[in-house]
Amino acid sequence: MPFHSLKDVSSGLQAGTFSSEEISADYLRQIEASNPELNAFITVTADAALIDARSADASRAAGTAGPLTGVPMAHKDIFCTSDVRTSCGSRMLDNFAPPYNATVVSKLAAAGMVSLGKTNMDEFAMGSSNETSFYGPVRNPWNTDCIPGGSSGGSAAAVAAGMIPAATGTDTGGSIRQPAALCGISGLKPTYGRVSRLGMVAFASSLDQGGPMARSAEDCALMLTAMAGFDPLDSTSTQRPDEDFTRNLEQPLQGLRVGVPGEYMNADLEPELASAMQQALTEYEKLGATLVDISLPHTELSVPAYYVIAPAEASTNLSRFDGVRYGHRCENPTDLHDLYTRSRDEGFGAEVKRRILVGTYALSAGYYDAYYRKAQQLRRLIQQDFIGAFEHVDVIIGPTTPHPAWKLGAKSDDPVAMYLEDLFTLSVNLAGLPGMSIPAGFSDGLPVGLQLIGNYFDEARLLNVAHRYQQVTDWHLRTPTSTGGEQ
Amino acid sequence: MQWETVIGLEIHVQLATQSKIFSGAATRFGAAPNSQACAIDLAMPGMLPVLNTEAVRCAVLFGLGIDAEIAKRSVFDRKNYFYPDLPKGYQISQLDFPIVGRGSVQVQLPDGSEKEIGVTRAHLEEDAGKSLHEDYHGMSGIDLNRAGTPLLEIVSEPDIRNAEEAVAYLRTIHSIITYLGVSDGNMAEGSMRCDVNISLRPRGEEKLGTRTEIKNVNSFRFVEKAIAVEVARQMDILEDGGSIVQETRLYDAERNETRSMRSKEVANDYRYFPEPDLLPIEIDDAYIDALREKLPELPRQKRERFCSQYQLSAYDASVLSDSRTIADYFEAVCDACNDPKLAANWVQGELLAQLNRTESDIADSPVPASELGVLITRIADNTISGKIAKQVFESMWNGEGGVDQIIEAQGLKQVSDSGELEAMVDTVISASPDQVQQYLAADEGKRKKLLGYFVGQIMKASKGQANPKMVNELLHSKLV
Numbered sequence: 012m013p014f015h016s017l018k019d020v021s022s023g024l025q026a027g028t029f030s031s032e033e034i035s036a037d038y039l040r041q042i043e044a045s046n047p048e049l050n051a052f053i054t055v056t057a058d059a060a061l062i063d064a065r066s067a068d069a070s071r072a073a074g075t076a077g078p079l080t081g082v083p084m085a086h087k088d089i090f091c092t093s094d095v096r097t098s099c100g101s102r103m104l105d106n107f108a109p110p111y112n113a114t115v116v117s118k119l120a121a122a123g124m125v126s127l128g129k130t131n132m133d134e135f136a137m138g139s140s141n142e143t144s145f146y147g148p149v150r151n152p153w154n155t156d157c158i159p160g161g162s163s164g165g166s167a168a169a170v171a172a173g174m175i176p177a178a179t180g181t182d183t184g185g186s187i188r189q190p191a192a193l194c195g196i197s198g199l200k201p202t203y204g205r206v207s208r209l210g211m212v213a214f215a216s217s218l219d220q221g222g223p224m225a226r227s228a229e230d231c232a233l234m235l236t237a238m239a240g241f242d243p244l245d246s247t248s249t250q251r252p253d254e255d256f257t258r259n260l261e262q263p264l265q266g267l268r269v270g271v272p273g274e275y276m277n278a279d280l281e282p283e284l285a286s287a288m289q290q291a292l293t294e295y296e297k298l299g300a301t302l303v304d305i306s307l308p309h310t311e312l313s314v315p316a317y318y319v320i321a322p323a324e325a326s327t328n329l330s331r332f333d334g335v336r337y338g339h340r341c342e343n344p345t346d347l348h349d350l351y352t353r354s355r356d357e358g359f360g361a362e363v364k365r366r367i368l369v370g371t372y373a374l375s376a377g378y379y380d381a382y383y384r385k386a387q388q389l390r391r392l393i394q395q396d397f398i399g400a401f402e403h404v405d406v407i408i409g410p411t412t413p414h415p416a417w418k419l420g421a422k423s424d425d426p427v428a429m430y431l432e433d434l435f436t437l438s439v440n441l442a443g444l445p446g447m448s449i450p451a452g453f454s455d456g457l458p459v460g461l462q463l464i465g466n467y468f469d470e471a472r473l474l475n476v477a478h479r480y481q482q483v484t485d486w487h488l489r490t491p492t493s494t495g496g497e498q
Numbered sequence: 499m500q501w502e503t504v505i506g507l508e509i510h511v512q513l514a515t516q517s518k519i520f521s522g523a524a525t526r527f528g529a530a531p532n533s534q535a536c537a538i539d540l541a542m543p544g545m546l547p548v549l550n551t552e553a554v555r556c557a558v559l560f561g562l563g564i565d566a567e568i569a570k571r572s573v574f575d576r577k578n579y580f581y582p583d584l585p586k587g588y589q590i591s592q593l594d595f596p597i598v599g600r601g602s603v604q605v606q607l608p609d610g611s612e613k614e615i616g617v618t619r620a621h622l623e624e625d626a627g628k629s630l631h632e633d634y635h636g637m638s639g640i641d642l643n644r645a646g647t648p649l650l651e652i653v654s655e656p657d658i659r660n661a662e663e664a665v666a667y668l669r670t671i672h673s674i675i676t677y678l679g680v681s682d683g684n685m686a687e688g689s690m691r692c693d694v695n696i697s698l699r700p701r702g703e704e705k706l707g708t709r710t711e712i713k714n715v716n717s718f719r720f721v722e723k724a725i726a727v728e729v730a731r732q733m734d735i736l737e738d739g740g741s742i743v744q745e746t747r748l749y750d751a752e753r754n755e756t757r758s759m760r761s762k763e764v765a766n767d768y769r770y771f772p773e774p775d776l777l778p779i780e781i782d783d784a785y786i787d788a789l790r791e792k793l794p795e796l797p798r799q800k801r802e803r804f805c806s807q808y809q810l811s812a813y814d815a816s817v818l819s820d821s822r823t824i825a826d827y828f829e830a831v832c833d834a835c836n837d838p839k840l841a842a843n844w845v846q847g848e849l850l851a852q853l854n855r856t857e858s859d860i861a862d863s864p865v866p867a868s869e870l871g872v873l874i875t876r877i878a879d880n881t882i883s884g885k886i887a888k889q890v891f892e893s894m895w896n897g898e899g900g901v902d903q904i905i906e907a908q909g910l911k912q913v914s915d916s917g918e919l920e921a922m923v924d925t926v927i928s929a930s931p932d933q934v935q936q937y938l939a940a941d942e943g944k945r946k947k948l949l950g951y952f953v954g955q956i957m958k959a960s961k962g963q964a965n966p967k968m969v970n971e972l973l974h975s976k977l978v
Contacts, residue, residue, distance in 0.1 A: 091544045104543065111537060113544055210544040216774035245546050246776050324774055327578050330587020331541040335640070347638075351580055374578070374769035383771060 014490045017082055017176040017230035024071065024081045031071070031081025035064040035125050038083045042127065042174045048155060051169040053088050053146050054096050055128035063125045070123065079237055080123030085178040087166050088129035089136055090116050090221070091210040099212045100132040100144040100162075103332045103339045103358030113210025114242045115179060115221050122237035130178055131165030134360045135329065136186055136214040138162050139432050140422065143362040148419055151194060152491040153457050157416040160190030166224045167194035172491065177225035177234055181211060183218045184317050185411075185436025188448035191224055192411035192460020195450045197477065197487060198224040199231045202468050203443035204249035206235075207242030213328040215321040216247070218440040227487050228449060228477035232256040235470065251468065259475040265299035267476065268404040274310040275409030275435055275462075284459045287452030288410050291461045291480070295408070298479055303404050307396040312389045313438035318430055319373045319386035320441070325363075326370025332358060365426065394442040401466045406476050410435055411448040411460035435462060445470045449477045450486035458486070500701040501736065503729050504709075505658035505694060509671055511650045511681045512625070512689040513556040519624050519648035520547030520590065520776075527687045535627070535642035541585035546775050553648040554779055555789065556680035557597045557622050560650060562790050563674050564617050566601025571780050572621075574773040579766050582640050583627035591651075593770045596621035597779060598650075603674065604798055605666040610812050615667045616655030623649050644688075650680070656695070656706065661725035665718050668692060669820070673797040677822045691716050694724060697742070698732050707732075708742040712749050712756055724749035728756045800825055808838035817846055823860045824850075827867045834871020837878055844870055848891050865894045872901040886910050886962055914965040916972075919956075922964065923972045926955045937977055949973060 015023070015034075023029050029037075039057050046052050060083070067081035091097045091109040093116075098104045112120070120126070133143040141149040141164030149164040151157040152172035159168040163180030167190035170178055180187040182200035191198030199222045206221045213219060223234035235256045242248040271292065280288070292302055334340035334354025341353035359367070373382035400407060412432055422429045439446035444464055451461035461480075465473035481487050518525055521538035538545045561568045573595040576588040598620035604612050627645035631638050652671060658664045672690060676683040683690050697709035712728060715721050727749075732742055747756040795803070797819050804815035804825075818828045824845065831841040849870065853860060873890060876882050882890065882905060893904045905911055913919060927934060930952070937948045949970070956969050 097543065099543070107543070109542060109544070111542070208544075209546050212543040213775075244548055246548055247546075247774075323771060327576050327588050327769070327771075330578060330580065331543070331585060333580060333582075333587060335582050336540055336585060337542070347582065371769065374771050376767045376769075379769075379771070 014173045014226070015176050016226040017233055018227070020082045020176050021078050021233070024076075025078075031064040031067040031083075031125060032061060034081070035060055035083045035127065038127055038175055042169075045152075045172050045174050049150050049152060049168050049172055049174075050147050051131055051149050051165040051172065051174060052085065052128050053098055053100070053131050053144075053165070056095055056126065057128075059095070060125055060127045063120075067123050067125055077123055078233060079119070082124050082177070083127050083175060084119065084124045084234075085128050085130050085166065085169055085175045086116060086126055087132055087163050087178065087180050089132060089181050089212045090179055091212070092116055092126070092129065095129065097129070097212070098145070099136070100134040100146060101358065101360070101363070102145045103355075104212075105145065105339065107338050109210075111210060114207035114244070115238050116210065118240065119179070119234075119237055124237070127175060130163070130169055133162035133164065133186075134363050135212065135325070136162040136181060136183055136219075137325070137362050137366050139185070139189060139429050140417075140419075141165065141190070142419065142423055143360055145360060150419070151416045151457070153195065154416070156418050157457065158193070158419055160193035160412075160416060162186040162190075163198075163224060164190045164194075167191055167196055167198070170194070170196045170224055170226060177223060177230055179221060179238070180224045181214075181219055181221045182436075182440065182446075183214050183220075183321060184440050185433045187222050187224055188411050188436050188446055188460065188462060189433065191448040192450075192462075193416040193458065195458030195460075195486070195489060196224060197227050197231050197447070197449045197481075198222065199235060199447045199470065199473070200439065200445060201235065201239060201470055202249075202445045203440075204247055205239050205445070205468065205470065207240070207245045207248050209242055209245045213324075215324040216328060217324060218317075218321060220440070227481055228447070228474050229257065229260060229481075231447070232260060232474040232478070235474075249468075254471060256471050256474055259471045260478045262475050262479075263299060264295065264476065264479050267295075267298075267300040267406065268303050269295055269300045270303050270305040270400050270404030270407040272305050272307045272310070272400075272407060272409055274307050278413055278434065280410060281414045281454050281459075283452075283454035284410060284413070284415060287454065287459050288461065291451045292408065294480060294483060298483065305400045305404060305407065307393075307400060307407075307438065309389065309392045309396050310434065310438055313393055313441055314430055314434060316386045316389035316393065316441060317433070317437040318369070319382045320390065322366040322370030323373045323383050323386075324370070326367045326374065329359075329363070329367055334358070362426070390441045393438045397438075397442045397444060397464070405466075406473065407464040409462050411462040412436070415454045415457035415459050439464055443467070445473055447473050447477055449481065450489065451484075452486055458489070499737070501698045501733055502701045502703070503659055503725075504656045504697050504699060504706055505660070505664050505725065506656040507654045507658065507664060507667060508693040508695070509652040509654075509668065510691045510693075511560075511652060511671075511675055511683075513553050513648040513650055514679060514681050515550055515552045515556065515648050517550055518646035519550050519553045519622065521646050523646065525647050527684075529643055531630075531639070531641035532643060535645060539585065539642050539646045541587075547590060547773075549776060549779070550648065553622055554597070554781070556648070556678075557620065557650050558781065558786060558789055559678045559793070560620060560652075560675060560680050561598035561601060562786070562793055563678050563796055564601035564603050566617060566620070567599035568781070568786050569595060569597050569599055570782065571595065571778050572597040573778045574622075574776045575770045576773050578769040581626065581629075582638065583629045583642070583645065585627070585642060585645060589624060589626065590773050590776070591623035592621035595778070603667065603670050605663065605670045606801075606816055607666050608662060613663060613666075615657045615663070615670075618653045618655050620650050620652040623651060625649050661722045661729075664694065664725055665722050668718055668721060670797070673820055673822075677794060677796055685717050688716060692721060694721060694728075696725060696728050696732065698729065698736060707736075708744050710742065710744065710756075711746050713746055713759070715749050720749060720751055723751070723754060724756060727754055731756065794822075797822075808832065808842065810838065810842055814842045814846065818842060821860070827860055827863075830867030831871045831874070834868050835874035835878070837874055840874045840877065841871070844874060844891075848888065852895055864897055865891065869894060869901055876901060876905065880912055880914055880965055880967075881905065882910055882912050883962065883966060886912070910963060912965045913960055913963050914968060916968065919964060919968055919972055922956050922959055923952075923969065923976055926952055926959065927976060930955070934977065949977075952977075
């Protein structure tokens with residue numbers, strides 16, 4: 012089966028080349044073929060998908076179809092889907108099917124997209140390798156000995172392997188951008204507040220943001236247009252008029268000021284990755300952009316700040332998983348304390364427990380000022396770095412990660428080494444900015460990602476900057492089979 | 499040693515909103531278990547709180563009602579602890595930036611004097627659900643109907659010195675919240691509950707002693723009793739040279755004692771931090787001013803006005819202004835009869851007695867204020883006597899009709915016809931020669947007492963309907 016972009020599928024449906032039922036069935040077959048090896052999906056909802064596909068075809072026949080009507084997609088298993096298991100990659104929610112849809116799920120369904128299932132992820136989105144999932148690790152389609160990145164590794168691998176044209180992801184510290192980079196696809200983390208968090212199982216409330224993962228910037232723009240928007244049921248959602256994020260895609264980049272942060276470019280980058288970055292910057296200069304050296308001096312501090320704030324919020328967000336109302340409950344609890352401790356001990360994996368412990372510690376009496384309050388101060392400094400930079404530049408460009416995908420298990424025993432892989436992505440969440448990763452070359456035969464960071468609510472420009480690059484490069488068109496990674 | 503008691507109260511007031519503070523579920527009392535708990539109240543994954551602005555309005559109104567500082571920006575925090583009736587594993591509350599800052603209330607003490615009690619702060623928070631330990635065959639049930647009900651926690655300064663002041667303060671807060679309509683103040687249903695902090699110190703000592711906190715006392719009477727027994731307990735310990743353990747205690751009304759709660763619950767580290775799912779509450783002057791303009795007359799202002807406008811005693815004014823509905827009723831009676839003194843007597847006397855006896859609310863009184871006004875008018879215009887009026891009131895209470903209807907139907911109209919009365923007086927005088935002799939022989943002081951006999955006889959003969967003033971005049975003129 013050929014690799015389709017979301018745009019290709021949309022055009023094919025509009026032209027009548029295939030029906031939604033046909034293309035959905037094709038993708039379901041592809042999932043069936045690839046999933047045993049890649050483990051990208053936790054749940055496949057084939058029957059429901061084909062019903063939805065037929066109703067999409069009916070609405071196309073009735074003339075009420077939009078650009079996304081009938082286009083297959085998948086949801087990261089962190090988004091609540093009515094009557095469909097929403098596990099969050101955890102044993103804790105292995106038995107949980109919510110009676111409601113996340114706002115994002117409702118919006119994409121309203122736009123006509125057909126969900127084929129739920130993708131694998133690090134447990135409760137805590138991880139950079141997808142190895143913490145209760146359902147086992149996802150494998151990178153470019154090299155199945157490697158991790159796909161995380162936590163939206165299932166979505167990234169599924170898109171990269173052509174199991175689905177597009178998928179949702181969530182990004183708390185890089186969980187869309189890092190797996191997008193490591194799997195060679197495009198992924199966008201919108202400005203905090205742009206996409207509703209209602210029905211998205213919370214990891215760190217002040218950092219979590221849902222976004223699209225697809226084959227190109229244009230695909231991301233199409234999907235974001237349907238996903239984003241003010242939600243009165245999410246108090247942190249921003250009240251702004253809806254936008255068409257495809258509107259600026261074709262704008263020329265003449266005069267664009269591109270900020271190049273020394274802290275990113277001079278970091279300990281994999282050499283091939285570093286040269287891919289240089290090549291991308293050259294490409295932008297050819298497109299008419301001006302490169303401006305900038306400094307984001309507090310970049311390094313984003314790791315300690317993030318690894319206090321995110322676990323702190325997570326430690327209390329995950330308190331609701333207590334075995335009382337839903338989710339995993341231990342057998343025959345002897346009393347309340349036993350019910351709590353055994354249900355949580357059995358329900359949560361090691362990384363989740365580690366972060367709950369770290370977060371609980373950081374919020375404890377006597378430590379709050381030294382950790383949580385200090386981390387919040389760092390957060391403001393990091394935010395100030397960006398606000399200062401955006402006075403001089405329109406977009407910031409650098410690597411998404413310092414290295415390409417690593418081998419499964421290579422960093423499993425060293426959580427700090429794993430945390431350091433997030434160095435370039437964390438600060439974007441701490442500042443609440445939109446960030447994107449697009450394919451920009453290879454290192455050791457594995458894809459590497461170019462990160463684009465925009466000003467608040469400047470997603471349309473970010474997508475434009477990414478799209479123009481993709482018009483003059485073909486990294487985003489490469490597939491694992493065409494490059495000889497995985498046969 | 500002479501000891502001084504120091505008391506501070508934390509009052510939890512349930513706000514009278516239609517729906518919960520962070521969800522759309524209803525807050526009605528007494529619904530079937532878990533019938534008023536939605537996905538947000540159940541803390542289902544991915545659910546988010548949305549602030550009910552009506553709760554903010556109630557909190558700001560209360561703040562204005564006690565002349566407090568209103569915070570332009572206040573912040574919600576998470577208070578973390580595990581309990582089955584706390585679905586999220588944290589309570590959303592306000593720690594460092596409460597919506598209502600420093601204020602104060604003037605309370606009236608039983609001896610008529612006033613005292614100012616400081617209010618440290620008042621903050622918004624959500625209530626927890628209820629754990630039910632009976633009827634579940636050794637298991638526990640959980641009812642989440644109350645989970646997420648909006649509460650205002652009002653924290654007083656340690657300005658209270660005895661149980662009497664504590665109750666007076668509690669009553670003042672109760673009347674302020676009900677006047678403002680921010681709560682129904684129904685203590686039996688838990689709409690107002692109170693934690694009492696008590697410590698003792700040697701009289702004259704500045705430094706506060708070690709305190710204990712008595713949790714969840716839910717009536718004025720229990721507050722009074724709990725303070726009495728806890729003060730006695732602490733004093734015994736201190737007099738014996740012991741020291742007080744800082745702890746949370748429970749008041750057991752049946753045994754009239756306070757008991758220590760498990761110390762484990764006291765040692766909780768709540769790991770407070772700002773609630774990331776909610777933005778800070780931002781309010782501006784225009785919002786505050788609009789509410790200030792709509793502020794109703796408050797109990798203390800009303801009490802003062804009743805004294806000056808109706809010439810009521812401080813005591814009468816205080817009783818009549820205690821509740822807004824009673825005050826409104828009283829004023830409606832005044833409007834209808836133009837006799838504030840009689841109106842005050844009747845509302846405080848017959849009406850409140852009947853309401854207490856039947857445990858009913860003034861809103862449900864079978865005697866409307868307008869009819870009580872008519873009744874008082876009929877006394878003033880001599881249609882009936884005060885004594886007959888009580889009979890008429892009783893009949894009205896029993897739903898037998900309006901004032902004039904009952905007077906007519908039962909033939910209760912006062913006899914004021916001088917011819918008819920003269921005949922009655924003559925009959926009684928001629929039937930009582932001995933008493934007439936005694937009367938005529940008596941001095942001025944004794945005559946008054948003897949006259950009562952004749953009046954009584956005439957009233958008896960007239961079935962109470964003789965105009966007492968005219969009877970008196972006739973007797974005076976005949977008995978010479």
